Amino acid sequence: MFRSLFLRVFVLWALSVTTLPLRAMDTPLPDPTTIVTDRIPHDTGDRLLGVPVVSALDLKSLSPGRHLFYVRVGARNTGDPVHVPVIILKGEKPGPKLALAAGIHGDELNGIAVIHRLTARLDTDSLAGILVAVPGINRPGMIANNRHFVGSTGGGFMVDLNRSLPGRTKGGGPAGLYAGTVWKRIFKGRFDLAIDLHTQTRGLEYPLFVFADFDNPQAESLARALMPDIIKKDAGENGTLETTLLASGVPAVTFEIGAPKRFQETLVSRAIAGVENVMRLRGMIAGTVVYAEKQPVIGTHYSNIYTKTGGIAVIHVALLEAVAKGQHVATLYDPFGREIERYTAPHAGAVLALATDPLREPGSMLVRILK
Ligand SMILES: [Zn+2]
Incomplete structure (x- = not known):
């Protein structure tokens, strides 16, 4: 009696531990992209910080007004999902669809201030068209305080996400997959024009500066309306x-705003004025297009002056300063303050970028001169 009861309990226990995990594995997980509510296209049903999590942007079926979304773009190695925040202002009137992106380089932050302040002050009642602002594309890079996409595979790696588009949505490495998912779910096929907000990289500084492909007349007019200090035809x-959007038929420019890892009030305000000017140019907001009294310096080439060895740099020129060929622009010192080398301008031009970090590795940039 005792033995048969024990046997029965044992058999029931054995069945439960062998069948339960199998059942769990066999049952397909619900696909979050198939859960759609009436009101929000591609709604996953999840909410974070009170904001709907969507699996893709659908600008067409969205009602006019202000919308906040998290777009699900992947997952960490722990299985936790990764989301990109998106602010959408859909005007009451029809008009162009403008993408304003920031933070594809995770330590370039001035663009986030531009987006937060600009979207807070625009009114969708008087807006024509749609502004889609993405304040921070590269979530893994932002978390790691890094320019690059920072992955964990193989003990950790870094990839420039802004050289990885349009990426892939199947197979391949983590950075290509992230880039491909961001491209497909947020950008691809949705826009009429785009501005990608950047800054110089760590240890360097730009003024207000636009990279623009002048072979595309609309990209050129975008660049001029942004009222930068400098434009490089590029x-x-x-x-x-920028180039992925251009290749898909969307006029786009890269807008460089100062230095990384900080908010620079003057440059942020000027960048907001520039984006509003673009919106006036395209009829999205009322008002006359204005151009700065001081015309931007426009160039086709630049030279980077690199250190030949490591040391402590003193820069003798300022951003936007006009320099002559042969002008002494920087001096490098050894750890005891003894001069190692003087660096001179290889040609005349305007100072486009300079080192803000005095500690310079061999082969790192001191000054960039546009001509
Ligand atoms: Zn950048």
Whole structure:
């Protein structure tokens, strides 16, 4: 009696531990992209900080007004999902669809201030068209305080997300997959024009500066309306958000705003004025298009002056300063303050970027001169 009861309990226990995990594995998980509510297209049903989590942007079926979304773009190695925040202002009137992106480089933050302040003051009642602002594309890079996409595979790695577009949505490495998912779910096929907000990289500084492909007349007019200090005519590098948008038929420019890891009030205010000017140019907001009294310096090439060895740099020129060929622009010192080398301008031009971090590795930039 005792033995048969024990046997029965044992068999029931054995069945439960062998069948339960199998049942859990066999049952397909619900696909979050198939859960759609009436009001919000591609709603996953999840809410974070009170904001709906969507699996993709659908600008067409969205009602006019102000919308906040998290777009699900992937997951960490722990299985926790990763979301990109998006602010959408849909006007009451029809008009162009403008993308304003920031933080594809995770330590370039001035663009986030531009987006937060601009979207807070625009009124959708008088807006024509749609502004889609993305204040921070590269979530893994932002968390790691890094320019690059920072992954964990193989003990950790870094990839420039702004050389990885349009990426992939299947297979391949984590950065390509992240880039491909961001491209497909947020940008691809949705816009009439775009501005990608950046800054110089860590240890360097830009003024207000636009990379623009002048072969595209609309990109040129965008660049001029942004009222920067400097424009470089530039076809752009493969894999950037700008060139990927251009290749898909969307006029786009890369807008560089000062230095990374800080909010620079004057430059942020000027960048907001520039984006509003673009919106006037395209009829999205009322008002006359204005151009700065001081015309931007426009160039086609620049030279980077690199250190030949490591040391402590003193820079002798300022941003936007006009320099002559052969002008002494920087001096490098050893750890005891003894001069190692003087650096001179290889040609005349305007100072486009300079080192803000005095500690310079061999082969790192001191000054960039546009001509
Ligand atoms: Zn950048």
